[in-house]
Amino acid sequence: MDGRPAADRDVVAQAAARGLLAAQGVVHIPAFIAADAARALHAAIATALDDVPSSDYGLLLNDTWRRVPALESWLRGGPLGPLLTALYGAPLLLFQDNLVWKRPGTGSAIEWHQDYSYWPLDRPGGLTAWLALDDADVDSGALIYAPGTHVLGECEPADFISGSGQPTRDDLPPLDLAAADRIATAQPVRAGDLLVHHPLVLHRSGPNPTRRERMGLSLTAIDADVRWDTAHAPHPFALSLRPDDGVRVSADPHFLRLLASGGAEGSPRF
Numbered sequence: 001m002d003g004r005p006a007a008d009r010d011v012v013a014q015a016a017a018r019g020l021l022a023a024q025g026v027v028h029i030p031a032f033i034a035a036d037a038a039r040a041l042h043a044a045i046a047t048a049l050d051d052v053p054s055s056d057y058g059l060l061l062n063d064t065w066r067r068v069p070a071l072e073s074w075l076r077g078g079p080l081g082p083l084l085t086a087l088y089g090a091p092l093l094l095f096q097d098n099l100v101w102k103r104p105g106t107g108s109a110i111e112w113h114q115d116y117s118y119w120p121l122d123r124p125g126g127l128t129a130w131l132a133l134d135d136a137d138v139d140s141g142a143l144i145y146a147p148g149t150h151v152l153g154e155c156e157p158a159d160f161i162s163g164s165g166q167p168t169r170d171d172l173p174p175l176d177l178a179a180a181d182r183i184a185t186a187q188p189v190r191a192g193d194l195l196v197h198h199p200l201v202l203h204r205s206g207p208n209p210t211r212r213e214r215m216g217l218s219l220t221a222i223d224a225d226v227r228w229d230t231a232h233a234p235h236p237f238a239l240s241l242r243p244d245d246g247v248r249v250s251a252d253p254h255f256l257r258l259l260a261s262g263g264a265e266g267s268p269r270f
């Protein structure tokens, strides 16, 4: 304790988190939710998805929140909206989530990539929030970042899953994977921690050959001003929602608003 009132400490912590995000492209927020709450979300997701098959990458699923009521109510009334809005500084909506559940013995890595490469959107406006629903270290597939690489701008898309066939983009600079490897920094987490990263920061994660579970939920929060650009990247929403390019994504009620003030559980914690 530093003797300052709690509200002042929050302001200082928030400024520090924004500074880290701007400088490194990623900020780690330990114990964002209680470990028990993270375990409860893990259990609710596992129960809802018991019929969904895994691959050698584990169980990867888009828009998990639409199948798991406990997750939906956490997103609507929990602390995520307030925190992300405070970090980003403008209204956000939840574009999608991507569950990455690396069960024990998951053999494949997720390769270096920038998240924006896979968004059918006109700009990298927004943040990715990655919620740890298990403890994870580098042996069990924790995220690994190349800090600061968000300032390089958009690079050529990479197949973050081998063979996923991302279209090539000769107009963009190649990813410098050797440089990323040199500065690679693993980010171990405990269940309930949150990582928030810039859509252009390079990151990857290894396999999980351990006997431990490693469930993480990657949440794409986008600026309410971002518009559709389906030529930017292939995405299932292009087929299911058939959006018109140039229109604001926020015009579609399909997407959840991430509110700056949540419910009883919803005050931001830095």
Ligand SMILES: O=C(O)CCC(=O)C(=O)O
Pocket (backbone or CB within 6 Å): 100, 110, 115, 128, 130, 141, 143, 203, 204, 205, 216, 218, 219
């Ligand atoms: O959870 C993982 O292993 C990968 C997540 C990821 O690449 C992301 O959140 O953008």
